[in-house]
Amino acid sequence: GESVGLHLPTLSVQEGDNSIINCAYSNSASDYFIWYKQESGKGPQFIIDIRSNMDKRQGQRVTVLLNKTVKHLSLQIAATQPGDSAVYFCAENIGNFNKFYFGSGTKLNVKP
Amino acid sequence: NAGVMQNPRHLVRRRGQEARLRCSPMKGHSHVYWYRQLPEEGLKFMVYLQKENIIDESGMPKERFSAEFPKEGPSILRIQQVVRGDSAAYFCASSPNQGAHNTEAFFGQGTRLTVV
Numbered sequence: 533g534e535s536v537g538l539h540l541p542t543l544s545v546q547e548g549d550n551s552i553i554n555c556a557y558s559n560s561a562s563d564y565f566i567w568y569k570q571e572s573g574k575g576p577q578f579i580i581d582i583r584s585n586m587d588k589r590q591g592q593r594v595t596v597l598l599n600k601t602v603k604h605l606s607l608q609i610a611a612t613q614p615g616d617s618a619v620y621f622c623a624e625n626i627g628n629f630n631k632f633y634f635g636s637g638t639k640l641n642v643k644p
Numbered sequence: 645n646a647g648v649m650q651n652p653r654h655l656v657r658r659r660g661q662e663a664r665l666r667c668s669p670m671k672g673h674s675h676v677y678w679y680r681q682l683p684e685e686g687l688k689f690m691v692y693l694q695k696e697n698i699i700d701e702s703g704m705p706k707e708r709f710s711a712e713f714p715k716e717g718p719s720i721l722r723i724q725q726v727v728r729g730d731s732a733a734y735f736c737a738s739s740p741n742q743g744a745h746n747t748e749a750f751f752g753q754g755t756r757l758t759v760v
Binding site: 566573574575578581621623632633635637 | 648677679684685686687688689692700735748749750751752753754
């Protein structure tokens with residue numbers, strides 16, 4: 533029979549509001565994390581990264597927070613725009629090469 | 645500087661046929677990774693290759709799937725005797741040769757395989 537994929541959790545926000553997307557990672561040994569944005573029909577696009585020796589990193593309109601105690605990562609998007617509508621994945625990496633483990637993703641829906 | 649190039653973008657195969665997916669990494673990148681994505685799901689690691697070497701294929705099914713990254717030419721992900729469950733988007737990523745340091749991986753646009 534036909535397989536059915538998991539339904540992604542969805543976050544709906546009003547244009548101009550701030551968005552917070554959360555991610556729980558699995559391995560306490562993970563030492564590098566990336567947030568990716570994936571628009572429909574496209575490949576993942578790098579947004580921001582953070583290493584495990586940091587708690588916070590800021591980019592243009594985006595901030596990533598890392599809480600190693602509870603293995604939690606969050607992505608904050610300031611002044612969310614319609615172009616931010618996409619699926620957002622966190623990815624964790626352990627060790628010496630780029631073998632990333634991806635979370636299941638959150639769909640961000642920005643309402644005009 | 646072109647990004648990671650994958651072709652074809654869409655591929656339709658009948659059950660039992662072979663599928664060949666190609667990936668040309670970014671210029672100067674010698675590390676290639678293949679991921680599979682089912683609808684509404686995250687990306688699952690399949691295999692990591694450097695030129696002429698498979699470094700980690702722990703995510704690759706033991707049968708029917710193979711990957712290579714020859715000295716010249718693109719990386720190839722090959723699926724023999726495809727089944728409907730192979731229908732998915734297959735993404736390739738590349739990163740530069742920076743030794744043991746974690747670095748950003750750049751993704752291609754993917755190949756969407758449909759098995760009918």
